[in-house]
Amino acid sequence: MNKLRFSALPAIAALAGLLALTGQPAQAQPSAQAQSYVQQNIEKGLQILNDRSVPDAQRRQQFRNFLLSLTDIQRIANFTLGNARRTAAPQQVQAFDQAFKDYAISIYESRLSKYSGQTLKVTGATERAAGDYVVSTTLVDPNDADSRRNPLQVDFRVQTENGHFVIIDVAVAGVWLGIEERDQFASFLSEHNGDVGALARHLQGLTADLQSGKHPSDQPDNGEH
């Protein structure tokens, strides 16, 4: 077995060299780029959230701009609204897109701010299809022994778009936020006769609550559906 492995090694090396010479992209390279993209940008995002020297409103604006540069919110909006996009009136879809953008940014901010002060470590990446990656990371609170022993698993879905990377979904402990939102919106629409305008108004209300400065957990019951 060992012998075989040793004898195969030069052949593999030669093949790899040949591929490099003929200009074939090496498989590992784009994955590695996706990994460093996540590492650098999430660290930067956590730094923005951490910087208490900046006034709250300004920090929020910085974070918002930063997130918008990192993600493709329109694609996420397309995904979460699903088939309803094709049947709803264009004005309603437009209202949804705007409301979703504000809602999504507020949700990311609210959820990510819980992890400020924590460190992110990229543990690997898988290329699902050409230009479609899942980058796996762990988040650790360096000041919490329990967190150091049981780091939180966070995965990022990263895709290439016009030659650059965009983050299109994030999963905490295996739960993808985009999928959760799509499931919710589909349910809301089936409970409200497919009224996309009503969904847009509902999102606006939730966003206003989130942005009013109060932590969402201080909010009273927002009712059953």
Add this chain to the structure above:
Amino acid sequence: MRGLRIFGALMAGLWLAGCATQDPSGNNDPFENTNRAIFAFDDKLDQMFFLPGAEFYVNTVPEPVRDGVHNVLTNLDTPVTLANDFLQGELDRGGESMMRLVVNTTVGVGGIIDVATKIGIPYHEEDFGQTLGVWGVPEGPYLVLPLLGPDPPRDLGGGIVDIFLDPMTYINLREHTLWSAGRGFASTLDTRARNIDTLKEVRATSVDYYATIRSLYRQNRNNEIRNGKADIENLPNY
């Protein structure tokens, strides 16, 4: 809690047999109206009793004591995890569970201190619902039960098998009923107390709280079945 679970399974079985309708929405939730009504009932109970109880517990009992309670409960669940590790063919993880049980029960003083994690054998949890998932059994239609919350047939049935996998079921304690009621109560309180902030946030920021919990439940269970490996193949296309 156990008697309730078996009763729940019987009722759910009768109910499933009685109204097998097709669900056109693709959510695999053919009893959605009933599920929503039970979910609303559970949520009311939660807001009136379980949440305030959990908050009282967190505010009055110091953290080291709560950690000790959590560790004891986790240690009591370890034999079930161990049995399911082996049923899933996960021999390494089974070995870890066995080490955890021995180390924490002895050095960890009956499970109060999680010594195993400190020496590099981290906690993991398995149940028979997950084992069925590993064996390829689908989750079945979504079900919400009174007091128990989300519990689709695979996980409900799995929970009953777990009762029989638990050695405590066969230990003839004098106060057996009192003991298992106490364990069930402590376990509910511990779980609720550990999720106060997360559930508050989800509840306040959800467009549809019922649908969010359904999505969270399913995604989380699938993640547990895969032991935390990202489900790369089955991700939707954007």
